[in-house]
Amino acid sequence: MNEPSSPEAAQRKRLYWHSRRGMWELDLLLVPFLEQRYDGLAEEDQAAFRALIDEEDQDLFLWLMRRELPEEPVRRRIVQMIIEHAESADSVSHRPV
Template identity: 80%
Template structure:
């Protein structure tokens, strides 16, 4: 494996572990989005996702449960993408939240 591939694999593992939050509701939204959509995102949206998972759980919960929206446009955009992904997939758990 070359250095680029191993660096990408290491980053992917970090993203996965940072997406596991300890709150079941957040795990149900972040992990499927990472696994199913992250690789297809534009670089700016990937960067927004990486920044988003650095936020506090209570902020993520409020945003992803649509109780409030982030003020920053890039953050709001990635949150909306995650919410829409959950709504458009066969995710019965999300609908019950």
């Protein structure tokens, strides 16, 4: 486990706080993706996520609500990964017992 003061822990904390946008719809997509998928991503996809959360909320909202897709292929890929993660998590939570 990483020490609380390690560079990795500091980066993770920064990513978490930058993923919390204050817009409920974005928080529901970005935070679970960070917590459940980020560590398993390839370095290129982790870099794409880090770049994505630096975008403006209105752009993130359009992309993650599937109203538009980013033109840049790398950004489009990470957006689609986040959407697919949310859809798969949603389908699991609504399965009958």
